[in-house]
Amino acid sequence: xxxxxxxxxxxxxxxxxxxxxxxxxxxxxxxxxxxxxxxxxxxxxxxxxxxxxxxxxxxxxxxxxxxxxxxxxxxxxxxxxxxxxxxxxxxxxxxxxxxxxxxxxxxxxxxxxxxxxxxxxxxxxxxxxxxxxxxxxxxxxxxxxxxxxxxxxxxxxxxxxxxxxxxxxxxxxxxxxxxxxxxxxxxxxxxxxxxxxxxxxxxxxxxxxxxxxxxxxxxxxxxxxxxxxxxxxxxxxxxxxxxxxxxxxxxxxxxxxxxxxxxxxxxxxxxxxxxxxxxxxxxxxxxxxxx
Amino acid sequence: xxxxxxxxxxxxxxxxxxxxxxxxxxxxxxxxxxxxxxxxxxxxxxxxxxxxxxxxxxxxxxxxxxxxxxxxxxxxxxxxxxxxxxxxxxxxxxxxxxxxxxxxxxxxxxxxxxxxxxxxxxxxxxxxxxxxxxxxxxxxxxxxxxxxxxxxxxxxxxxxxxxxxxxxxxxxxxxxxxxxxxxxxxxxxxxxxxxxxxxxxxxxxxxxxxxxxxxxxxxxxxxxxxxxxxxxxxxxxxxxxxxxxxxxxxxxxxxxxxxxxxxxxxxxxxxxxxxxxxxxxxxxxxxxxxxxxxxxxxxxxxxxxxxxxxxxxxxxxxxxxxxxxxxxxxxxxxxxxxxxxxxxxxxxxxxxxxxxxxxxxxx
Numbered sequence: 001x002x003x004x005x006x007x008x009x010x011x012x013x014x015x016x017x018x019x020x021x022x023x024x025x026x027x028x029x030x031x032x033x034x035x036x037x038x039x040x041x042x043x044x045x046x047x048x049x050x051x052x053x054x055x056x057x058x059x060x061x062x063x064x065x066x067x068x069x070x071x072x073x074x075x076x077x078x079x080x081x082x083x084x085x086x087x088x089x090x091x092x093x094x095x096x097x098x099x100x101x102x103x104x105x106x107x108x109x110x111x112x113x114x115x116x117x118x119x120x121x122x123x124x125x126x127x128x129x130x131x132x133x134x135x136x137x138x139x140x141x142x143x144x145x146x147x148x149x150x151x152x153x154x155x156x157x158x159x160x161x162x163x164x165x166x167x168x169x170x171x172x173x174x175x176x177x178x179x180x181x182x183x184x185x186x187x188x189x190x191x192x193x194x195x196x197x198x199x200x201x202x203x204x205x206x207x208x209x210x211x212x213x214x215x216x217x218x219x220x221x222x223x224x225x226x227x228x229x230x231x232x233x234x235x236x237x238x239x240x241x242x243x244x245x246x247x248x249x250x251x252x253x254x255x256x257x258x259x260x261x262x263x264x265x266x267x268x269x270x271x272x273x274x275x276x277x278x279x280x281x282x283x284x285x286x287x288x289x290x291x
Numbered sequence: 292x293x294x295x296x297x298x299x300x301x302x303x304x305x306x307x308x309x310x311x312x313x314x315x316x317x318x319x320x321x322x323x324x325x326x327x328x329x330x331x332x333x334x335x336x337x338x339x340x341x342x343x344x345x346x347x348x349x350x351x352x353x354x355x356x357x358x359x360x361x362x363x364x365x366x367x368x369x370x371x372x373x374x375x376x377x378x379x380x381x382x383x384x385x386x387x388x389x390x391x392x393x394x395x396x397x398x399x400x401x402x403x404x405x406x407x408x409x410x411x412x413x414x415x416x417x418x419x420x421x422x423x424x425x426x427x428x429x430x431x432x433x434x435x436x437x438x439x440x441x442x443x444x445x446x447x448x449x450x451x452x453x454x455x456x457x458x459x460x461x462x463x464x465x466x467x468x469x470x471x472x473x474x475x476x477x478x479x480x481x482x483x484x485x486x487x488x489x490x491x492x493x494x495x496x497x498x499x500x501x502x503x504x505x506x507x508x509x510x511x512x513x514x515x516x517x518x519x520x521x522x523x524x525x526x527x528x529x530x531x532x533x534x535x536x537x538x539x540x541x542x543x544x545x546x547x548x549x550x551x552x553x554x555x556x557x558x559x560x561x562x563x564x565x566x567x568x569x570x571x572x573x574x575x576x577x578x579x580x581x582x583x584x585x586x587x588x589x590x591x592x593x594x595x596x597x598x599x600x601x602x603x604x605x606x607x608x609x610x611x612x613x614x615x616x617x618x619x620x621x622x623x624x625x626x627x628x629x630x631x632x633x634x635x636x637x638x639x640x641x642x643x644x645x646x647x648x649x650x651x652x653x654x
Contacts, residue, residue, distance in 0.1 A: 188374055188376060190372045190373075190374050190376035191376045191377070191378060191379070193341075193343055193363070193370075193372070193376065194370070194372060194376040194377075194378070194437075195378070195389065196342075196343075196362070196363040196364045197341055197363055197364070197366075197368060197369070197370045197438075198364075198369075198389050198390035198393055198437070198438075198441065199364045199365075199390055199393035199394055199441070200364055200389070200393050201362075201364050204393070208389075209378055212380045213379065213380060215380075
């Protein structure tokens with residue numbers, strides 16, 4: 001073989017594997033991406049899966065493998081009044097906070113998106129503020145603030161329903177402002193003009209046209225506000241009073257003295273409830289399009 | 292239907308004058324197009340008529356009623372928006388019924404009228420659809436039906452064809468014109484497309500920088516543009532700059548002496564506008580015409596365009612019916628000498644000033 005033929009052969013041999021290698025690399029890259037995505041999902045869902053699993057364990061002290069399965073922790077959870085009352089109070093607080101928070105937050109978002117006024121940016125940041133303040137700090141501040149107000153007005157705030165609701169409204173407003181602003185920004189103003197052109201006054205236009213078009217944003221805001229309030233622990237810790245604890249606080253109190261799967265059962269109920277809420281909401285408004 | 296009168300309508304934004312004392316009278320049943328480049332104030336004018344923008348000064352009268360300070364919902368105008376602006380959460384029928392509902396029309400009557408309006412735009416079968424389930428052309432027709440069903444005093448159209456593809460645009464254009472004629476609608480139509488305006492409107496209002504440049508029928512505007520802007524914006528014009536030496540004789544900057552109509556203009560600096568299709572092109576250099584060299588031949592099917600550089604350095608574009616095979620003109624290519632002739636009456640003398648096209652030498 002001449003050197004030239006040898007070289008040609010070598011080049012040819014090198015070229016074919018090079019093309020194959022590139023394809024292999026692309027395929028490997030795709031699989032790596034899928035693998036990574038799967039890993040992340042697994043990582044996110046593993047605590048949820050474990051909570052659901054552990055809530056069915058037979059033994060009182062959680063250890064692996066399970067000795068058997070039982071529903072008695074659920075029985076126990078429902079039998080204990082602090083969980084029943086906590087659940088009821090949490091629902092109540094979350095619902096009221098959601099209604100008030102979404103209404104006022106949506107009004108604020110409307111003002112921010114639609115009007116140009118001095119201090120608009122500051123107003124926007126103020127409404128988003130509660131997101132940056134750690135719950136414990138906010139709770140402590142509220143506690144101190146409530147004492148001051150109580151002294152001043154002679155009305156109880158600490159450990160009362162309205163005190164709790166007021167605190168939780170703070171949690172719901174930033175979410176509402178974000179989500180509702182987003183839905184308003186994408187709204188074509190010509191649609192409102194068309195309504196006015198057809199004879200609708202400002203209020204009718206708002207009620208019949210603007211509000212329905214804001215609906216996806218409002219639904220999403222309501223859902224997230226509800227969840228924020230329902231699950232909150234840090235801020236709530238300082239606002240509950242004797243005989244008036246929310247579910248997360250009741251769970252924490254229980255954990256101080258016992259570690260048995262009852263807590264997992266309570267958490268499971270909570271997870272299922274919120275999951276169901278999200279699924280139902282998604283039937284009416286595609287959440288993935290808003291959030 | 293009612294007559295619409297704009298009386299020295301003006302809109303200022305700070306020191307910027309968006310609409311500069313526009314006066315206009317739209318007769319009952321007339322279709323007037325507001326035409327001009329973007330930012331010329333045509334949309335601002337339309338939005339002032341609809342009541343979405345408050346004028347700085349001036350008066351708007353619809354059917355004898357002064358509505359200058361009335362809110363949009365008390366003006367009795369029917370507007371079709373560029374984006375159609377259908378109510379996304381209502382069906383087609385609900386969209387169309389909205390205006391009747393606002394006017395408290397009894398339900399039975401409203402239903403009949405909605406059906407009639409939808410039949411008018413041939414959408415009766417889609418009454419229960421949501422807007423997002425319709426094509427662009429169908430959405431457009433819903434918007435038309437919604438604006439028409441209330442029998443507005445004035446019908447307003449804001450670039451209603453700009454979101455449609457070319458073929459559909461032509462169809463809807465004809466449709467709008469037929470509807471407008473049939474219903475005798477007093478209509479103001481905003482567009483930046485001169486072809487659209489020429490084919491649709493009874494009269495055109497050409498605007499630039501907030502100022503009305505000329506008002507007239509399509510023919511008046513095309514044949515007798517009032518200034519260089521209109522000459523360049525409505526159709527195309529060759530523009531030669533120079534001076535009017537005496538009545539009937541124009542000397543261009545390139546030294547060309549041309550016979551022009553001896554009309555009103557006094558001798559002095561002037562511009563000459565000449566439509567490309569009024570020029571006859573003959574091969575070879577000969578007396579009795581303007582001689583130049585072909586710079587570019589553009590075949591356009593029915594017509595062929597010759598861009599000709601004159602000896603003085605000026606360029607003129609001529610558009611002639613495409614020569615048939617055997618015609619000596621067929622052989623003419625870039626670099627060849629040609630002679631251009633045109634009737635003197637085709638030249639239009641205008642005051643010198645800024646034109647509509649930056650490249651005005653060759654159009």
